Amino acid sequence: MTNNENSTENAPYMHEHTPRLDWSRQAPEVFKAMIKLDAAARAGVDPKIAELVKIRASQINRCALCLDMHTKDALAAGESVERIIQLSAWEESQHFYTEKEIAALELTEAITVLTDGFVPDEVYEKAAKVYDEQELAQLIAAITVINAWNRFGVSTRQSPGHYTPGDFK
Numbered sequence: 001m002t003n004n005e006n007s008t009e010n011a012p013y014m015h016e017h018t019p020r021l022d023w024s025r026q027a028p029e030v031f032k033a034m035i036k037l038d039a040a041a042r043a044g045v046d047p048k049i050a051e052l053v054k055i056r057a058s059q060i061n062r063c064a065l066c067l068d069m070h071t072k073d074a075l076a077a078g079e080s081v082e083r084i085i086q087l088s089a090w091e092e093s094q095h096f097y098t099e100k101e102i103a104a105l106e107l108t109e110a111i112t113v114l115t116d117g118f119v120p121d122e123v124y125e126k127a128a129k130v131y132d133e134q135e136l137a138q139l140i141a142a143i144t145v146i147n148a149w150n151r152f153g154v155s156t157r158q159s160p161g162h163y164t165p166g167d168f169k
Contacts, residue, residue, distance in 0.1 A: 021156040041141035054146045061150035068160035076165035103127040
C-alpha cells in the first residue's frame, strides 16, 4: 500500500493541498525567533505534558501540520497511543491523565479559546495549586507558543504527513 491508496477501499486518497506560503523562507528571522522562543518556553516543562498541550491546542486550532508533528514526537518519546487518542475527549477520560496533566489541559483550552476574553479564575487557580510559579509561567509560555505556531500553520495551510520525529529538535 502506498500513501496514495486507501486500505479499506483501495481507492486513491484526496490530493494533498499545496501550502499557500512558505512563511519560514519569506520571514526567516521570525521563524528563527519562533524556534528560540519555543525552546525557551519548553524549558522546565515536563516533556510529556508539553506534547499533550501541543496536541490539544493543535486539535482545537485544527492545525494539521502541528497535529502530525506533535503526535509523532509524543509517540517517539514514549507516549501511549491510547492517551493521544483520548486527548480530544479528556474530560470524559480523565482517568488516563494525572492531576497536573488535567490542569495543563484545562489551562490550554482556556488560553487557546479566548472567546470569553479571559482565563477563568478557577482554571488558573487549579493550575496554580499543582504547579509552582516558575512552572506555571513556563507552561503558559509553552501554551502561548504552540498557539502562535498553530496560527502560522493554519493561515499558510502547511501540509501534514512529511514530518519525522526529531526533525526540528
